Amino acid sequence: MTRALENTGRIAHGLCPGARHIVFGDTADAAIDSDLWLMTEIDRAHVVMLCRRGLLPPERAAPLLALIAALRVENFASLRGRPAPRGLYLLYESLLIERLGGETGGALHTGRSRNDLGATLFRLKLRVPARRLLRELLRLEAVLLSRARRHLDVVMPAYTHFQPALPVTFGHWLAGIACAVGRDARALLDGVLPDLDHCPLGAGAVGGTSFPIDPRLTARLLGFTDPVGHSIDAVASRDCALRLLSAAGILGVTLSRMATDLLVWSTPEFGFLRLPDGLVGSSSMMPQKRNPFLLEHVQGLAAKPLGAFVTAAAASHAKPFSNTIAANTEGVGVIWEALRAITDAVTLSRLVIAFARPAPAAMRRSATAGFTAATELANQLARAGVPFREAHHQVGAAIAEALAAGGRERLHETVTESFADRLESDADAVSLDAVVAATRFGGGPAATSVRAAIAAEQAGWRTLVGRGQEIDRRWRHAAQELDAADHAIGEARR
Incomplete structure (x- = not known):
């Protein structure tokens, strides 16, 4: 089987062992775990479409779908441990041909290329981490708004240039962070997720196909709203990754600035905040220490999307506008760790905000001593x-x-x-209380002003939650429609 995989007809031998190890690995097991379930989901939609368009008869479509289902049930055990001299897809396709014969197994790739398949797989893989990030971000904003309402009357100094500036409240500060986090959430939902809603499948290698395929059907079966309308754009573009990393990077800046304030305020010199034992660490040497080290993790994790953005943008910069491994494979490979890191930073931020307890007396003393009035x-x-x-x-x-x-x-x-x-x-x-109460204009810390800001942000939050749930429903309905179409082909053959 390995020799057959290496001979493409045009090229008689595969890569030399050293290059193969770097590019494809010794086996495809890692790629099986990360890619093959979603790849077979694309395959199922493609087979259903080919069958409905009369490009693949039911008597050949049904065995293909049945074998794909069997491989999924066994978690692709039949493919594990095998050498993959030309990558995961061709290893997998060769197994289909081995089990079903060339006429059936070899028909799966009709009207498509690894290029549009890879672009579609990439967008499908981005769905879960992008949606998880949005979900965690909205949870953080909900906690910020809740704590802002709770601490509307806790007077503290606002700082400029690290010097006491004006009297505000802890609730006012929390509501300000909530506003920034809300914009970061809207950037994801308005600027990133719509990019992921267009399906590249059907673009072929770069120039479409002469087969009368139905890209709109495969897009719908996979939960996309529409196909990508241009074949070159479909396989060349990975700007959805850049846009996602950009949004995540800006979010990281918000979180890192918030973490810096909280770190400073938790020092004994300030004494504005206390974290419970479950959110601090001790020292291996110094018994008195209560280190708010999770906030330092937030700062470090939040920086990773910025580095990933630079890597992905540099890998794409000045490359041809077509399918290119430098931009579309190597360049975007950094996105997964970056998304995990920023999502973890959001989660840690939420835990700190939820359980941090302000020290009103210390905050008021500082506002008074700094003559913030x-x-x-x-x-x-x-x-x-x-x-x-x-x-x-x-x-x-x-x-x-x-x-x-x-x-x-x-x-x-x-x-x-x-x-x-x-x-x-x-x-x-x-007096501090009088000054705070009087500053109700310009978004100041007066309770009426902050409550208005919270109410507006809460309304926006509810809208974002609802839109996220609509996306989830569309994805579920698409999966159900695909299952039903797959089942119908099997029943028709019987």
């Missing part, structure tokens, strides 16, 4: 008739004077009291 004090002076730039200068000078006098402990009170006779309202107007 200073901007509102300047605003109050502006309301009293002082031009804002002058008010800004006066408050800044008062802060500098108080600090020079060693007044950091009571900085907020000292500076506020120095302007008491010039304010239209009393000093309570620049």
